[in-house]
Amino acid sequence: MxxxxxxxxxxxxxxxxxxxxxxxxxxxxxxxxxxxxxxxxxxxxxxxxxxxxxxxxxxxxxxxxxxxxxxxxxxxxxxxxxxxxxxxxxxxxxxxxxxxxxxxxxxxxxxxxxxxxxxxxxxxxxxxxxxxxxxxxESGQQRGRVIAVMSPKGGVGKTTVATNLAVGLGAVAPMRVVIVDLDLQFGDVASGLLLEPEHTITEAVHGPASQDSMVLKAFLTVHPAGIYALCAPQKPSDSDYITADHVTRLINQLATEFQYVVVDTAPGLGEHCLATLEIATDGVWVCGMDVPSVRGLRKSFRVLKELQLLPQGRHMVLNFADRKSGITVQDVEATVGVPVDAVIPRSRNLPFSTNRGIPVLQGNTRDSATKGLKKLVARFDPRTESLPQNKLHRRVVVS
Missing domain, CATH: 3.40.50.2300 (Response regulator)
Structure with missing residues (x-):
């Protein structure tokens, strides 16, 4: 205390x-x-x-x-x-x-x-x-959990899931959560959280901030929900000056100071994404309920398994879920080879909240999408860690 x-x-x-x-x-x-x-x-x-x-x-x-x-x-x-x-x-x-x-x-x-x-x-x-x-x-410094939010393709709501996950974890551990926008060219965490950052990741990985965690904190942006954010560069060209080694050092710094480090990665398996997976404790895979998204995720899992880069904690999120899409949850699980842990149905509230820059978990919105996001957050809540895995992976249903 x-x-x-x-x-x-x-x-x-x-x-x-x-x-x-x-x-x-x-x-x-x-x-x-x-x-x-x-x-x-x-x-x-x-x-x-x-x-x-x-x-x-x-x-x-x-x-x-x-x-x-x-x-x-x-x-x-x-x-x-x-x-x-x-x-x-x-x-x-x-x-x-x-x-x-x-x-x-x-x-x-x-x-x-x-x-x-x-x-x-x-x-x-x-x-x-x-x-x-x-x-x-005697110091016995404990590292925080590094949660990589990923998707092999864009347009599946990965940033929406990442920002809501960070805000939800902010209620679990106030001021002990930081979200990092690692989509270095076209990251949307700043707009998703309605932030106008004074500093970005470009400044955080160069100069004194890269050597001192206390200096690094001065480059973070505080969000009203009780979390910190490190936003993407203002110019896409700045991504050329950020290497995989920069990403590794940055995330390691943040993991020593925060209980949760949520990393919103770029679509695909670029060098920055792979660098994140090497030190991530958890991976959150976001998949849409369409054939290209499901097949892309299956290929992604195969590649990461060959590279031995699959984090110990694996969490599968099915976004834009709809019974009328022609694909069932069972179809997705059979194709990808892993169970679906959280389902986020199609919702009018999610696009509206994204356009406003206020995540649904920041407010009091009640619908099935909010319920799905809360279920994802609960998987990282220490109070639920004692639950058996079969309880955590209980069959989900698309309403």
């Missing part, structure tokens, strides 16, 4: 901090009076309850000199704690804060969404520093 401490007497700001924490950041907030700053770090920690804090917010309504003095001592004694100073971010204050070990200086009128992002990044920074302080044998 993340722990937050705010030293302030401004109730409006305290309320905003609580709103930022609730729902997205797991943890609780303890508020202390600004008077505590004058009594030193020992008195501060004597008043704390529960687990040691990960983030301490200094202000607003505190004396900047007292806050910076406390920050200097905390940075020396407890370097694993992230410190935020709430004050007018003048150049002088920012410079003094940097020398005192303050992570960020924010204005008192900061909005809740911006505050949520800063607190999440402060928690990640604190966790990173704690790992760095542990001996290598």
């Amino acid at each position: 993340s722990r937050f401490v705010a030293i302030t007497a401004v109730r409006d700001f305290e309320s905003r901090v609580r709103q930022a924490i609730t729902g997205a950041l797991h943890g609780e907030l303890q508020t202390l009076s600004p008077d505590v700053l004058q009594r030193g770090t020992e008195d501060v920690f004597n008043q704390l309850t529960g687990a040691p804090p990960e983030v301490i917010v200094l202000g607003p309504g505190v004396n900047p000199d007292d806050a910076l003095k406390l920050a200097t001592v905390l940075d020396l004694q407890y370097p694993e704690i992230s410190l935020l100073l709430v004050a007018d971010p003048s150049p002088e204050i920012v410079l003094r804060a940097m020398h005192s070990g303050i992570r960020d200086v924010v204005a008192p009128e900061i909005e809740v969404n911006e505050l949520r992002v800063l607190l999440e990044r402060a928690c990640l920074a604190a966790a990173s520093r704690r790992r760095g302080m542990q001996p290598a044998a």
Whole structure:
């Protein structure tokens, strides 16, 4: 559990901090009076309850000199704690804060969404520093699940499935999910999530971000559903400067920082897709209910089996399912050779949500397509991992 401490007497700001924490950041907030700053770090920690804090917010309504003095001592004694100073971010204050070990200086009128992002990044920074302080044998860093969403051909709704899967997992693990758009020429994750990213994958795989996971997080775009996104390049030609080695290093970086890494790959089996499969823990194959799509998937499975690149976790999604298509679920399973795990029937809501840039799992839409997507998300929920495989692969029916 993340722990937050705010030293302030401004109730409006305290309320905003609580709103930022609730729902997205797991943890609780303890508020202390600004008077505590004058009594030193020992008195501060004597008043704390529960687990040691990960983030301490200094202000607003505190004396900047007292806050910076406390920050200097905390940075020396407890370097694993992230410190935020709430004050007018003048150049002088920012410079003094940097020398005192303050992570960020924010204005008192900061909005809740911006505050949520800063607190999440402060928690990640604190966790990173704690790992760095542990001996290598004790750190035992656990990698997140890398979920490659794939299809041998385009037009089967792969990005729609990937974005809804990421949003659904965001409810399971808030702020612990990142979606990567690996369709480097014509990726649509940004439009599918109604995002206007300041940075793209091009910047993330070059320069300092490729060497430091904390720097990399600055290149991610935060989505309102409590997930991060790393979007495709603005220009298709930029894909020429991203190699398979770049992709491998990028995904490995993200897997050490996030519980789930959802990768929306380009159609086919290009070098970037194969690089993803080499380190993926799960593969989600999206297939349309048409003969070319089914045959393409069968060929894809054959090639990947020969290359020994089939991830241990395999999940088959039948999209655009329709009883009137002339093909049954049994036909698809017999042709491809694997069971269908989730069926997403044709729905008016899905194209509408895609055009709006708001995934159906982000809202309260109720139909059979939403049910199918939720069933897919449930396959990655730790609470369902104990279910027997025959339960997970129970026969699906197209309504």
